[in-house]
Structures are given as structure tokens and as C-alpha cells.
Amino acid sequence: MATKEIILNKIQILITNHFKTPExxxxxxxxxxxxxxxxxxxxxxxxQAEISGFIRGMVAGKLIEGYDKDGDELIDWTEFKLAINEISDTNNK
Structure with missing residues (x-):
């Protein structure tokens, strides 16, 4: 199974290569x-980040669990921004 670091790296690559901004x-x-x-x-x-279909649902659930700060089981812009900042910090170490 892909590690958290690999998954976060793939998300960062997708956002960096295909979008002008995280917004x-x-x-x-x-x-x-x-x-x-x-x-x-x-x-x-x-x-889109090329995460295997087999684990996509589980990873999505874990991302919500880890970044959903208000408990609505959704990721709003503020929560998304926190996740992106963590990804950037992890990859810059």
C-alpha cells in the first residue's frame, strides 16, 4: 500500500503541475x-493524483478524518489549505 508520504507527494505534484494555485x-x-x-x-x-482505485475510498476517508476540523465530514477551503501547507512542509524537509 502507498505510504502517507507517497500519497501526499502525488497530491502535491497534481496541484503543482496542473493548477496555477491551490485555490x-x-x-x-x-x-x-x-x-x-x-x-x-x-x-x-x-x-487525478493517480492513487490506486483500490485504496482511494480508504484514503479519502483518512484525509477527511485527519483534516476535517469542524466535524462536518467535508473539507472546506481552510481545512484544504492546512492540508496543502502540511504537504508542502513535509516535502520541504
Missing amino acids: AAFAFFDENSDGKLSKSEIKELLK
């Missing part, structure tokens, strides 16, 4: 434009 990536994956990423929207992000 643009968030808006792209926020399919219903409600300002939050649902589990299915996160799974699409993971698919």
Missing part, C-alpha cells in the same frame, strides 16, 4: 461549488 485546484474539485469537498470529490482528486 484553483480546490475550485476544480469542488464539483457542486458549495465551498467544500465531499468524500466523492476527494476521491476524484485522488484519482
Whole structure:
């Protein structure tokens, strides 16, 4: 199974290579434009980041579990930004 570092690295590569800003990536994956990423929207992000379909649902759940600070089981822009900052910090060490 892919490690957390590999998964986070793939997400960073996707965002860096395909979007001008993290905000643009968030808006792209926020399919219903409600300002939050649902589990299915996160799974699409993971698919685009080339995360195996076999583990995509589990990883999406873990991302929500780890970054959903308000407990609504969605990732809003603030929570997404925290995740992106953590990814950047991890990859810059």
C-alpha cells in the first residue's frame, strides 16, 4: 500500500503541475461549488493524483478524518489549505 508520504507527494505534484494555485485546484474539485469537498470529490482528486482505485475510498476517508476540523465530514477551503501547507512542509524537509 502507498505510504502517507507517497500519497501526499502525488497530491502535491497534481496541484503543482496542473493548477496555477491551490485555490484553483480546490475550485476544480469542488464539483457542486458549495465551498467544500465531499468524500466523492476527494476521491476524484485522488484519482487525478493517480492513487490506486483500490485504496482511494480508504484514503479519502483518512484525509477527511485527519483534516476535517469542524466535524462536518467535508473539507472546506481552510481545512484544504492546512492540508496543502502540511504537504508542502513535509516535502520541504
